[in-house]
Amino acid sequence: MVRIAVVHDEKLLRSALVQLLRSxxxxxxxxxCLDADGPELSAALPADVCVVDGECLTGPQDAGAGRLRARYGDRLVVLATAKRPGVLRRAFDGGALGLVDKNAPAHRLITAVHTVARGERFLDETLTVALxxxxxxxxxxxxxxVLTLASQGAPIAEIAARLHLSRGTVRNYMATAVRKVGARNRVDAIRIVQSAGWT
Amino acid sequence: MVRIAVVHDEKLLRSALVQLLRSxxxxxxxxxCLDADGPELSAALPADVCVVDGECLTGPQDAGAGRLRARYGDRLVVLATAKRPGVLRRAFDGGALGLVDKNAPAHRLITAVHTVARGERFLDETLTVALxxxxxxxxxxxxxxVLTLASQGAPIAEIAARLHLSRGTVRNYMATAVRKVGARNRVDAIRIVQSAGWT
Structure with missing residues (x-):
C-alpha cells in the first residue's frame, strides 16, 4: 500500500480528490487542509506522498508550503495549470517531484502518485512550456x-516606508516593472503578475 | 434515477466531483466544461440537475452562465465559498435553486442535488451571511x-472612449467607487471588488 495525504483547503474538493484516489x-x-478550518496537517498520519493543490501554496499561506516540505520532503504531487506559471515554478523550485495538470485525465494523477512514491519525477508535458x-x-x-505591496492598495509613500526606500526609488522600481512585463500602466502590471501566479 | 451534469473547467476536479456523486x-x-478544451456543453445529454463551480460563472465566461440557465433553468447547484459574496449573489440572482459551500462535507452536495431535482431550494446556511x-x-x-475596465489595465482615456463618457465623468465614477468600497485608492478598490468576486 502507498499512503497518500491529500491537502486542499476546500473540503468538498478535498473529499472529491480522496474519492478519486481511492478508486x-x-x-x-x-x-x-493547511488552514484552521479542517483536519489539521499537524494531526496527519504519516504518508508516503502528499497531493496538494498548487493554489494552496500561494499567497499568505506560503508558510504552509514550508510545513509541507518539512514533512514530506520532495514526495509532493502538486496540482497546477499552465495558466499560472508562477505557481508551477514555485512548486518546481520548492523541489516537488510531481507536477500534474489540473486538466489531465484522472488516471494521470494516479500514475503521478505511484511515480513519486518510487522517488521518481513526474511532470505532465502540458506543463513543461508553462514551467x-x-x-x-x-x-x-x-x-x-514593490508591485505586491501596490497590489494590496499601499500608496507610494507607504511602500517606501515599509521597504526602507525613497519614494523616487519606489517609483523607479514600479516603472521598470511596468516596462519589463509589457504592461500599459501599474494596474495592468499588477494584473499580469497576479494572473501568472507570481504574487 | 436522477440525471446529473457536472460542469467544471478543470478536468481533474471535474472527474473527482463525478466520482464523488457516483458514490x-x-x-x-x-x-x-464551458470552454473549448473538453466535452462541450452543447453535446451534453439531457440532465435533471446541473452541478457547476461558481468560479466558472464569473469573468469572461459569463456567456456560459447564460447557456447553463437556458439549458437547465433553475435546476442548478452552484459550488461557492463565503469568501466570494459576488459569486454567490450572481448565482442566486441568476435563479440557481442550489448553493453549496465548497467547505461542506461531501454528503451535503448529494443532499443538495436531490433537493434541487425535486424543484426545491437548497442553501447551505454557512453561505447565508455572505449572500x-x-x-x-x-x-x-x-x-x-469603470472599475472593471481599469482592472484590465485600460487608462482613463480608453475607458472614457469605450463607455462613451468624458474623462472627467470616468474620474468621478472612479472616485465614488473608491469611496464607496472604503478603499485607499484605485488599485485598492480593484483588489476589494475582485476578491469579493464582483468582477
Missing amino acids: DDTLDVSSH LKGAEMPLTTRELG | DDTLDVSSH LKGAEMPLTTRELG
Whole structure:
C-alpha cells in the first residue's frame, strides 16, 4: 500500500480528490487542509506522498508550503495549470517531484502518485512550456515586492516606508516593472503578475 | 434515477466531483466544461440537475452562465465559498435553486442535488451571511463597469472612449467607487471588488 495525504483547503474538493484516489485499491488515502478550518496537517498520519493543490501554496499561506516540505520532503504531487506559471515554478523550485495538470485525465494523477512514491519525477508535458515561461519571470525580488505591496492598495509613500526606500526609488522600481512585463500602466502590471501566479 | 451534469473547467476536479456523486447509486452522472478544451456543453445529454463551480460563472465566461440557465433553468447547484459574496449573489440572482459551500462535507452536495431535482431550494446556511453581504454591493453598474475596465489595465482615456463618457465623468465614477468600497485608492478598490468576486 502507498499512503497518500491529500491537502486542499476546500473540503468538498478535498473529499472529491480522496474519492478519486481511492478508486485505486493500492492507495491508502487520508485528507487534510493547511488552514484552521479542517483536519489539521499537524494531526496527519504519516504518508508516503502528499497531493496538494498548487493554489494552496500561494499567497499568505506560503508558510504552509514550508510545513509541507518539512514533512514530506520532495514526495509532493502538486496540482497546477499552465495558466499560472508562477505557481508551477514555485512548486518546481520548492523541489516537488510531481507536477500534474489540473486538466489531465484522472488516471494521470494516479500514475503521478505511484511515480513519486518510487522517488521518481513526474511532470505532465502540458506543463513543461508553462514551467519554462515561469523561469523567465523578468522582475527582480525588489520590483516584485514593490508591485505586491501596490497590489494590496499601499500608496507610494507607504511602500517606501515599509521597504526602507525613497519614494523616487519606489517609483523607479514600479516603472521598470511596468516596462519589463509589457504592461500599459501599474494596474495592468499588477494584473499580469497576479494572473501568472507570481504574487 | 436522477440525471446529473457536472460542469467544471478543470478536468481533474471535474472527474473527482463525478466520482464523488457516483458514490450515490441513484445518480446518473455525466460531465462537461464551458470552454473549448473538453466535452462541450452543447453535446451534453439531457440532465435533471446541473452541478457547476461558481468560479466558472464569473469573468469572461459569463456567456456560459447564460447557456447553463437556458439549458437547465433553475435546476442548478452552484459550488461557492463565503469568501466570494459576488459569486454567490450572481448565482442566486441568476435563479440557481442550489448553493453549496465548497467547505461542506461531501454528503451535503448529494443532499443538495436531490433537493434541487425535486424543484426545491437548497442553501447551505454557512453561505447565508455572505449572500446577504453580497446584497449590499454598493456600486452602480456604471461604477463597476469603470472599475472593471481599469482592472484590465485600460487608462482613463480608453475607458472614457469605450463607455462613451468624458474623462472627467470616468474620474468621478472612479472616485465614488473608491469611496464607496472604503478603499485607499484605485488599485485598492480593484483588489476589494475582485476578491469579493464582483468582477
